[in-house]
Amino acid sequence: MDIPEIFEGGKYSDERGSLTFNNNFNASEIKRMYCIENADTKFIRGWTGHKIEQRWFSVLQGHFLIRLIKIDNWEKPLKELSVLRFEIDSENLNVLHIPRGYASAIQAQKENSKLLVMADYSLGEIDDDYRFPIDYFENI
Template sequence: MESPEIFAGGNYSDERGNVVFNNKFNASEVKRIYFIENINTELIRGWTGHKIEQRWFSVVQGSFIIKLIRIDNWQHPSKRSDVLRFEMNSENMDVLHVPGGYASAIQAVEKGSRLLVMANYSLGEINDDYRFPIDYFENL
């Protein structure tokens, strides 16, 4: 199974202004995009997982903490799972790739933060949405 990875972006400034870019991310698999804006910084959106579908996350405003858990048994996932934790911000156009097989929990760190989400399936193309209570996993 693939592991999540960050495609590092960058930025460039000169007398004309700023350019924020990501020359390492290949968007050819993306079929759908949307934004997530949490209502406040206390809310943790999750756990939502996908057995097959892949996701790519990029912070376009502010900053987020994204936690990931690999799930091997989707009908009865272990409540004791290792949590991968990623802190991302909008300074560079970093892209976090989340392969199928993971559930995510997303929390804005700054008010007004905005997260771009990309997926490799169109809405309704497959039935691959798994949701767990935010306190399901013991070691958040």
């Protein structure tokens, strides 16, 4: 898949409680996971990109705005690239897939939000981390 997409989850509730699930997401490519908790809702973590690695984001608690940019020239990317925006929250265990070739900027929309990040390469397996100043692609 070359474009970002959301695998929609769901939620079931009855007298016993609630169950959130995602039967549309195949986790077989995942090699590692970690959680991100931004210091506050004003802080934007980014821009960080990966030419080779794929990522999947799921919100465990709260709500996040994820900005994505497709980069073709990693040595000198254009500054006027189109920004995709995704808002995901913890209500339905949705999973946002970020294919290889994208950079992301991550901003919590609620205090104490937690983002689960999954990747298809182990830590140190490849050198594929590209970082750009937060105002490089857009004035945010």
